[in-house]
Amino acid sequence: MNRLPPGPRNNLLVSLKYLREPYATLLETGRRYGDTFAWPGFAGKMVVTGHPEGVRTLFTADPDTFLALGAEMLAPILGxxxxxxxxxxxxxxxxxxxxPPFHGARMRAYGQLMLDAAREHAARWTRGRPIPVHRTMQEISLQxxxxxxxxxxxxxxxxxFKTTVLEVIAALKPSFMFIKALRRPLLGLSAWARFQRKREEITALFADVLRARRASPEPHEDILSLLLSARYDDGHALTDDELLTxxxxxxxxxxxxxxxxxxxxxxxxxxxPAVKARLVEELRGLPEPLEPEAVSRLPYLEAVCSEALRLNPVxxxxxRTLREGLTLQGYELPPGMDVGISILQVHRRPELYPEPERFRPERFLERGYSPFEYLxxxxxxxxxxxAAFAxxxxxxVLAAILRTYDLLPASDAPVGVSVRNTTVGPRGEVGLLLA
Ligand code: HEM
Known part of the structure; x- marks a missing residue:
């Protein structure tokens, strides 16, 4: 048995390429080296699989086989x-x-605020110039x-809160996240010092919310209230620091x-255009006012969301990091090694998703996918x-906006993909126009 699969030799070069073109670099590495390959990971090589059988091995292994990836490196920053x-x-x-806050009825309590936020922000769009769709979605989802x-x-x-959260996120730099030596205050001028200041600001704001919530006799439905009353099996509550984190x-x-x-x-x-027409027709079938549960049961809308998450996963x-040795797709991997799943590669496999580059929601109505094929x-x-909340x-959000506004593409230029903090999203804007 082999210990390590093949992979690119120059880690730095691949990492830099990934930061510039994440999807193209990952897919190209898979095409070149196969379904399971060595990839520049957090600290040294990571063995990555893009094969559903490899995914099955990792998702069905005893959870104690793994440690969280990068925990030691990131704990001083993320808590x-x-x-x-x-x-x-x-x-x-x-x-x-x-x-519990993300389950069934609890989660559905948030439906109305989701509809309200979508309507409030879309009402600010103006006719005649491209709508900044991505920015609007960030505002809606943050609210x-x-x-x-x-x-x-x-x-x-x-x-x-919004301003400070965005400042904390902006202050979080890959430089000090991945290079411990850069975590120095340097007379308060370093990126690290700025991050510390922003974290103190958010901690103070959070302490105010916590104080007010504890003093309030009214019942609340938010996740903080649920966590405030949650107890570990031995009966103790989360500390304030754990809550903030x-x-x-x-x-x-x-x-x-x-x-x-x-x-x-x-x-x-x-x-x-055919997708839009079918979706708008399905949405038109719903009575006013929109009822969140009825929206969530629409099959084509669900297929559209699934297809967007398949084609361009964030x-x-x-x-994960291996706590114990594991055999993955024929490779015997030692404890301490990082292992990964290329969700993108699985989602672009032509035998699972014919014409994988095409946006075709119908594929989700034609057949089902296992958790190792769609993830x-x-x-x-x-x-x-x-996941259910998202x-x-x-x-x-799609239903509230597409029922009210007729939108057109502002241009047919391709939209690039860029690395944003720890996730991947559209590069720049997705421009649409009000028809
Ligand atoms: C479309 C939106 C979202 C996508 C695509 C997404 C995707 C992911 C992925 C891929 C993971 C890692 C899972 C793994 O390692 O197996 C993850 C973990 C997580 N996500 Fe999401 N997520 C989304 C929205 C959300 C939302 C709305 C929340 C909470 C409000 C959330 C909270 C979390 C948490 C807490 C974890 C860590 C779970 C753990 O380590 O046990 N995510 N998410």
Missing amino acids: ESNLILLSGERHRAMRKLQL VILEAVLGLREPAERES QMLNLIVAGHETTASSLAWAFHFIHRE APIIG PFGGGARRCIG LYEMKL
């Missing part, structure tokens, strides 16, 4: 208790506390997540991802906890 960085028993316990997570209903209160993580993980996926959906719908690659939200013990939001 030591951050769900995405926890492993083993601590991960299971923290996940158990965070899952939705702040309301859902923190219950910030008052626009003024939300504004100061999880809140920030949910806001960051839930906002850019949903916004980019929505922007791609708008883009593809308006490049395929997380083209996901990873925009990852899988196994670390599958995205916000899909619900995508459907409601």
Whole structure:
């Protein structure tokens, strides 16, 4: 048996290419080296598979085979208790506390605020010049997540949080994230020092929200309130620091991802007139006022969202670190090695998705896909906890806007793909015009 699959020799070159052209670089590496290849990972090589059988191996292995990827490197930045960085028993316990707000009826309580946010922001569009669809989607998804997570209903209160959240995200630089030596204050002038200041600001704002919430006798439906009353199995509550870390993580993980996926959906719908016609007709069949549950049950709308998430996944690659040795697609990998899944490569396999580069939502009505063939939200013990929330939001935002506005592509120029923080999204704007 081989220990390492083939892969590009020059790690730095591939990393730089990936930062410039993430999809093209990942797909090209898969074409050149096959379904399972060595890839420049976090700290040394990562073995990546783009084959559904490889995905099955990773998603069905005992969760204790893995540690969270990059936990040691990122804990001082993203918070030591951050769900995405926890492993083993601590991960299971923290996940158990965070899952209930995203389930069924709980999650549906957020439907109306999703519709309202979409209508409010689309009402600001003006006729005659290209609409910044991607920016609008970022504004909508940030508003939705702040309301859902923190219950910030008052626009003024939300504004100061919004500004500071965006500043924290902007202050988060790959330089100090991946190079520990750059985490120095340098008389308060370094990127690291700026990030620390922004984190202190958000902590102070969060402390105010927490104080107000604890003092308020009224019941609240937001995720913070649910986490405030949640208890670990041994009866103890989350500390304030744990709460802040999880809140920030949910806001960051839930906002850019949903916004980019929505922007791609708008883009593809308006490049395929037959798709748009079928979708608009399906939406017209619903009575006014729009009822979130009825929207979420529309089959073609669901297929459109699935196809946007398939064709341009915001997380083209996901990873874990091996705590124990594992055999992956014939390669015997040692403990300590990073392993990954090229979601993009799986989603572009022609035997699963004929004409894989085409936006064809019908494919999701014609057949079903296993969790190893279709995985925009990852899988196994670390599958995205916000998947249902994100899909619900995508459907409601598309429905609210496409029922009211007739949009046209502003140009037929291709829209590029760029790396945005830890995810991948449209490069620049997706321009549409009001018809
Ligand atoms: C279209 C939108 C979204 C996409 C495509 C997406 C995708 C993903 C992916 C690929 C992962 C990694 C899964 C793995 O490693 O197997 C993930 C994890 C996660 N996502 Fe999402 N996500 C989206 C929206 C959201 C939302 C709305 C939230 C919360 C409000 C959220 C919260 C999380 C959290 C907390 C994790 C870490 C789970 C864990 O490590 O146990 N995501 N997401």
